[in-house]
Amino acid sequence: MIEYIVAENIDRRILTRTAGMLCDGKIAALPTDTSWVVVCSHRSKEGIKRLRSISGERDERHFTLLCSDISQFCEFCRLDNSRFRLLKRLSPGPYVFILNTLLGTEKKLGLRRGELGVRISAHPVPRALIESLGCPLYSITAKKTMFSPGGKKAPGDGETLSIDEEELFEQGCELEDIAGIDLILDSGEDLPRTLSTILDMTGSEIRVIREGSGAWPV
Numbered sequence: 001m002i003e004y005i006v007a008e009n010i011d012r013r014i015l016t017r018t019a020g021m022l023c024d025g026k027i028a029a030l031p032t033d034t035s036w037v038v039v040c041s042h043r044s045k046e047g048i049k050r051l052r053s054i055s056g057e058r059d060e061r062h063f064t065l066l067c068s069d070i071s072q073f074c075e076f077c078r079l080d081n082s083r084f085r086l087l088k089r090l091s092p093g094p095y096v097f098i099l100n101t102l103l104g105t106e107k108k109l110g111l112r113r114g115e116l117g118v119r120i121s122a123h124p125v126p127r128a129l130i131e132s133l134g135c136p137l138y139s140i141t142a143k144k145t146m147f148s149p150g151g152k153k154a155p156g157d158g159e160t161l162s163i164d165e166e167e168l169f170e171q172g173c174e175l176e177d178i179a180g181i182d183l184i185l186d187s188g189e190d191l192p193r194t195l196s197t198i199l200d201m202t203g204s205e206i207r208v209i210r211e212g213s214g215a216w217p218v
Helices: 012-023 045-055 081-090 105-109 124-133
Strands: 002-004 028-030 037-041 063-066 095-100 115-119 137-141 183-186 197-200 207-210
Touching (some): 002 012, 012 028, 012 124, 012 183, 028 124, 037 063, 037 124, 045 063, 045 137
Parallel strands (some): 002 183, 028 183, 063 115, 095 197
Antiparallel strands (some): 028 037, 037 137, 063 137, 095 115, 197 207
């Protein structure tokens, strides 16, 4: 199902319905300031289970916690002053920050490692939905390999965090045939088929894991 929205003035009733669906373990697709993402509520164990099944990914580095402000990062990850200042400088924007998690985060999200990718998108739709839902979204980049039954990956897919541009979507209607997506919030825009820049901040030095549309160094 597609809900057509105006990104800068989203009908609050649509946001409320979408938030309710996510609380019930449903899955939605959203635009971001890079490409499309598929999301669930981070509080829904059923939603996380379904999202992983749709994606076909088992490497949790492919998943990102979408937040609406930096204070939500601090609920899940450890941040010192220097990292906080850099994240504040680069957010919102096309960056994913891999951070060391706080005790208990792995259990909440079913993680196997003590690190998590977090992001604040500059696009108004995910931020508005997070505010309506009252908690961050667990997300993964929408890819054409999701058309395969059970999210079966193409040979070699998932070995790195790189994704070919041809695997990304421009329009919301292109995601309609992905089995398992319950709702698409379509703002009617053609999104750039670009990826976020991933910065690993878990060590003493910041490492670029993937070069995307976010400039680095800054």
